[in-house]
Amino acid sequence: MVRxxxxxxxxxxxALSILEVAGEEVERRGNPRVEAIHMRLGPLSGVVPExxxxxxxxxxxxxxxxxxxxxxxxxxxIVFCAKCDAERPVRSMQDFSCVECDTPGSKLVHGRELxxxxxxxxx
Amino acid sequence: xxxxxxxxxxxxxxxxxNDQVAAALRQRFHQAGLFVASLVSSPGSGKTAFLExxxxxxxxxxxxxxxxxxxxxxxxxxxxxARSEAPVRQITTGTLCHLEAAMVENALEAWNLxxxxxxxxxxxxxxxxxxxxxxxxxxxxxxxxxTEGEDKPLKYPTIFNSADVAVVTKIDLADAVEFNHAAAKxxxxxxxxxxxxxxxxxxxxxxxDDWLTLLESKRKx
Numbered sequence: 289m290v291r292x293x294x295x296x297x298x299x300x301x302x303a304l305s306i307l308e309v310a311g312e313e314v315e316r317r318g319n320p321r322v323e324a325i326h327m328r329l330g331p332l333s334g335v336v337p338e339x340x341x342x343x344x345x346x347x348x349x350x351x352x353x354x355x356x357x358x359x360x361x362x363x364x365x366i367v368f369c370a371k372c373d374a375e376r377p378v379r380s381m382q383d384f385s386c387v388e389c390d391t392p393g394s395k396l397v398h399g400r401e402l403x404x405x406x407x408x409x410x411x
Numbered sequence: 412x413x414x415x416x417x418x419x420x421x422x423x424x425x426x427x428x429n430d431q432v433a434a435a436l437r438q439r440f441h442q443a444g445l446f447v448a449s450l451v452s453s454p455g456s457g458k459t460a461f462l463e464x465x466x467x468x469x470x471x472x473x474x475x476x477x478x479x480x481x482x483x484x485x486x487x488x489x490x491x492x493a494r495s496e497a498p499v500r501q502i503t504t505g506t507l508c509h510l511e512a513a514m515v516e517n518a519l520e521a522w523n524l525x526x527x528x529x530x531x532x533x534x535x536x537x538x539x540x541x542x543x544x545x546x547x548x549x550x551x552x553x554x555x556x557x558t559e560g561e562d563k564p565l566k567y568p569t570i571f572n573s574a575d576v577a578v579v580t581k582i583d584l585a586d587a588v589e590f591n592h593a594a595a596k597x598x599x600x601x602x603x604x605x606x607x608x609x610x611x612x613x614x615x616x617x618x619x620d621d622w623l624t625l626l627e628s629k630r631k632x
Contacts, residue, residue, distance in 0.1 A: 298508050298540035305425045313421050323416040327425075334542035334569050381568040384604050392604030396572075402543065404423045408416040 299343035302335055302402070306344065307353055309404055314352065317409065324357040324408035330401040331365055331381055356408075363401045367393030429544055432512035436519075436547030443524035446630035447532065449546050451570055452554035453563075454536030457580040459488045460613040461554065462531055466495035468623055469529055476529040479518045481510040483535060498522065509540035512547055529626065538567040550629060556581040557590035561598055568602040576607045578622070583612040 310325050329337055337360045344358040369376040369386040375397050376386045385392050424430065440447050450458050462478055469476040477498040480488045489501035500518045502510060515532060524530075532548060534541045553574035555563050558581060564571045571577065577599050585592070592610070599606055609625070611618025 298543070301507070301509075301511075302425060302543070305428070309423045309425055309427065310421075313419075313423065317419070326418070332542075332569050332572050334539065334573070381572075381602065382565045383601050384572075385601075392600065394603075394605040402425045404421050404425060406418050406420045406422075408418050410414060410416050 299335060299339040300347060302340060303343040303347035306358070306404065307347055307351055310353065310407060311351075313404070313407060314409075317411075319352070320409040320411040322353055322356040322407055323410055324359050325353070325404060326359045326361065326406040326408065328361050328363050328401045328403050328405045330363045330399040332396070332399040333402040335402060337362060359408075361405065363398050365399035366397040368395040368397055369393055370395075426543060426545075429512050432516055433545035433547040436512055436516055437549075439524060440530070440547060440549070443527070445524050445527050445530055446550075446626065447530045447548045448550040448552060448626070449532040449534060449548040450552050450554060451534045451538070451541045451574065452536060452556075453538045453559065456536070456554045456556040456559060457613060458533050458536065458554055459491055461578070461580055461611075462533055463492055463495055464613040464616070464619060465531065465622070465626075466492060466497040468619060469626075470495060470497060472623070474528040475526060476531065477522065477527050478531040478533060479515060480533040481514070481535045483508075488533065498527075504535055508535055508537050509544055510534050510546060511544050515546050528630065538563075538570045542570045542573040550575050552576050552578050554578045554580050555595070555599075557585045558588050561591050561595040564595075564598040564602045571599060571602045571606070574603070574606075576609060576625075577603075579608065579610040581612060581614075582610045582617060583615045 341358055348354050365378050366375050367378055369391055371389050371391040376388055378384045378393055379387055452458050466476050478492050479500050481502045481504055482488055483504055486501040489499045492499040502514050502518050532546055551574040553571055596608055599608055609622055
């Protein structure tokens with residue numbers, strides 16, 4: 289049998305990954321104080337913003353990020369609509385069709401984002 | 412020294428480490444000529460029965476399949492799958508609700524991938540968490556049993572959107588639960604336009620031929 293990695297829920301695993309990636313970036317810049325981590329999150333990332341913020345508040349304790357906030361920008365789902373020949377938002381997660389012409393959209397352009405967009409640093 | 416915060420653009424994918432491990436796995440799989448499919452679904456939708464049947468049928472056709480199966484606890488599923496006489500490894504995740512690429516990598520350590528034709532990765536029964544993690548698979552299946560209701564895709568659009576094929580299982584029970592095939596298909600198409608849908612029963616074997624044909628044609632490519 290193979291032992292699992294640590295972490296007890298999905299968002300907590302993600303929060304730990306955020307701290308790891310942000311930690312690398314901060315170290316590269318000479319360890320300034322971090323006021324905030326700005327995230328871009330798509331609805332199809334599989335991550336719930338509220339749950340991620342709670343998990344982050346747990347995960348940041350006793351790390352250099354203990355005082356830093358997690359700021360989440362939610363990115364809309366955008367598909368390439370073949371009929372409009374343009375990038376368009378979809379009606380909803382439950383209705384993946386172009387808001388302009390109702391054509392079902394299968395080419396996803398945005399919506400899976402799970403990325404650190406920026407760091408707010410005090411140097 | 413300024414006390415005003417300065418915003419520094421970073422643009423880093425949070426799951427980059429997992430994605431890198433998954434990409435390396437995918438390359439190893441391709442080099443070994445191994446076709447890899449992963450399975451996600453809610454608990455009890457028939458992943459293990461479907462996999463046991465798949466392993467047995469592939470073996471009877473002369474292929475060399477293997478499976479890695481993730482569960483929070485117990486190795487019951489691995490024991491069930493081992494009846495097919497295919498190599499099987501259990502990953503016990505403890506409290507973790509999904510598999511990650513590194514766990515799959517560890518589970519494969521003892522195997523020579525060149526001696527295998529198909530590998531199946533059964534994820535932890537969960538329709539939420541596994542959607543974020545690439546495991547290096549060629550094909551991701553999401554299973555939906557007829558007893559779960561036709562609106563599962565609408566309730567869990569993210570997992571359906573991350574998968575390539577939807578498999579409707581336990582089709583032998585469809586009449587008993589008054590399963591609405593058209594509604595299920597239309598819900599799947601609403602959340603993932605163009606998604607391939609298979610309907611089958613691991614118990615009766617109905618629909619398994621189509622599934623095996625799909626596997627064989629995908630592997631040849």
